[in-house]
Amino acid sequence: MPYELKSARFLAADILRQAVRPGDVVVDATMGNGHDTLMLCQLVGEEGHVYAFDVQEKAVENTRRRLMDAGVAERAHLFCLGHEHMAEQVLGPVRAAVFNLGWLPGGDHAVTTRWETTQIAIEAALSLLEKGGVLVICAYPGHAEGDRERQALANFLSALRPQAFNVFHHRFLNAGPGAPECFVAQKQ
Numbered sequence: 001m002p003y004e005l006k007s008a009r010f011l012a013a014d015i016l017r018q019a020v021r022p023g024d025v026v027v028d029a030t031m032g033n034g035h036d037t038l039m040l041c042q043l044v045g046e047e048g049h050v051y052a053f054d055v056q057e058k059a060v061e062n063t064r065r066r067l068m069d070a071g072v073a074e075r076a077h078l079f080c081l082g083h084e085h086m087a088e089q090v091l092g093p094v095r096a097a098v099f100n101l102g103w104l105p106g107g108d109h110a111v112t113t114r115w116e117t118t119q120i121a122i123e124a125a126l127s128l129l130e131k132g133g134v135l136v137i138c139a140y141p142g143h144a145e146g147d148r149e150r151q152a153l154a155n156f157l158s159a160l161r162p163q164a165f166n167v168f169h170h171r172f173l174n175a176g177p178g179a180p181e182c183f184v185a186q187k188q
């Protein structure tokens with residue numbers, strides 16, 4: 001298979017596969033249909049743990065079913081709760097925190113992540129990260145709220161002290177303004 005440049009989602013998954021090891025504790029801040037939660041459960045193995053958040057009961061149900069089908073449900077704690085409450089629920093340190101912003105695929109587009117609560121959760125995730133741990137975020141600027149969130153996120157991450165975090169931003173320059181983008185911050 002010849003080498004091919006891949007999307008933000010692919011890159012995010014690839015970074016998580018390299019960063020997360022068996023026994024790690026990690027956070028999925030937006031569980032949705034549970035694809036990321038399942039991948040994280042597989043990466044942390046039997047000794048690790050995944051904390052996952054979503055505001056929609058449907059997302060929690062879909063994720064629970066996916067984890068049960070894969071036989072890994074006991075590796076995760078699923079919260080039907082906004083990720084802005086992460087600091088109250090998760091004991092650090094964590095190796096990785098994942099945000100896949102926007103709305104539940106196939107769900108109600110009105111229930112989307114919003115910068116005001118995303119920022120609270122990202123601040124919590126940054127402080128929970130262990131040294132070398134990664135915050136991985138996919139943002140979708142193809143709709144108005146997503147564009148506002150992406151811009152605020154870029155501004156926020158750009159202002160992090162380089163002594164504290166290395167920050168990386170990936171996007172296709174010629175794919176149009178709505179193409180998904182990937183942001184990564186690694187704690188120094």
Ligand SMILES: C[S@@+](CC[C@H](N)C(=O)[O-])C[C@H]1O[C@@H](n2cnc3c(N)ncnc32)[C@H](O)[C@@H]1O
Pocket residue numbers: 029030031032033034035036037053054055056059081082083084100101102103104105111112113114117118
């Ligand atoms: C793009 S989906 C996530 C997809 C998921 N990562 C997957 O692998 O299927 C974004 C999710 O964020 C959820 N969400 C919106 N606001 C939230 C909040 N404040 N806290 C946690 N989740 C939230 C939505 O309900 C939606 O399920």
